[in-house]
Amino acid sequence: MAKIFRYKVTFPANKVFFREYELCDEMTLFALNKFLVNDLDFAPDQMIAFRGYGKDGKLKAMWGLFDFGSGTIDGVSLEKVLENGAEVLHYVFDVSKNKYLNMSCIAEVERIHHVSYPRLVAEKGRIPGQFESKFDTLDNLTPEIGEEIGNDDLGDEGDSE
Numbered sequence: 001m002a003k004i005f006r007y008k009v010t011f012p013a014n015k016v017f018f019r020e021y022e023l024c025d026e027m028t029l030f031a032l033n034k035f036l037v038n039d040l041d042f043a044p045d046q047m048i049a050f051r052g053y054g055k056d057g058k059l060k061a062m063w064g065l066f067d068f069g070s071g072t073i074d075g076v077s078l079e080k081v082l083e084n085g086a087e088v089l090h091y092v093f094d095v096s097k098n099k100y101l102n103m104s105c106i107a108e109v110e111r112i113h114h115v116s117y118p119r120l121v122a123e124k125g126r127i128p129g130q131f132e133s134k135f136d137t138l139d140n141l142t143p144e145i146g147e148e149i150g151n152d153d154l155g156d157e158g159d160s161e
Contacts, residue, residue: 001111002024002025002026002111003024003079003108004022004023004024004025004108004109004110004111004117005022005023005078005082005105005107005108006020006022006023006105006106006107006108006109006121007021007022007023007089007103007104007105007106008020008103008106009021009091009101009102009103010102010104011101012100012102014125016124016125016126017124017125017126017127018123018124018125019039019120019122019123019124020106020122020123021035021039021118021120021121022109022117022119022121023078023117023118025077025078025079026077026078026079027077027117027118028073028074028075028076028078029050029063029073029074029076029081030072030073030074031118032050032073032078032118035118036091036093036101041127042093046094046095047064047065048064048091048093048095049062049063049068049092049095050062050063050073050081050089050090050091050092051089051092051100052070052081052084052085052086052088052089053086053088053089053090054085054086054087054088055087060085060086061081061084061086063076070084082105087104088102088104088105089102089103090102090103091103
């Protein structure tokens with residue numbers, strides 16, 4: 001039986017936005033791209049790539065519509081991604097500007113019967129536009145240089161992943 005993993009998704013330049021998804025390990029990166037495009041209202045006809053990183057932060061593999069040496073997104077499942085040691089994915093949705101979502105596998109979760117996967121399980125913040133020049137939102141709590149922040153402003157962003 002397929003395993004279900006929870007992924008936390010963030011934009012590196014936006015401290016407010018996050019999503020958590022539960023994904024089936026049999027899902028291909030192509031299917032994951034379709035799911036993300038639909039959920040985030042991104043343009044479906046853009047070049048994309050996935051970069052896989054280990055816990056040590058080293059690049060393990062890269063997958064795209066074309067084979068970058070690790071396979072193509074329609075031939076690689078999340079199971080193979082995790083077997084390859086890539087617990088963190090960068091979903092590069094604007095290749096020319098190297099803009100990406102950070103996707104961290106945070107847990108294996110129990111499958112819930114009569115639930116369809118993939119699914120959104122938690123969210124916060126406005127979805128930034130795919131081609132916006134800046135991802136910071138008006139409600140961003142990021143301080144200016146030299147400004148102090150309290151511990152309350154840190155939220156759960158300080159968690160190690």
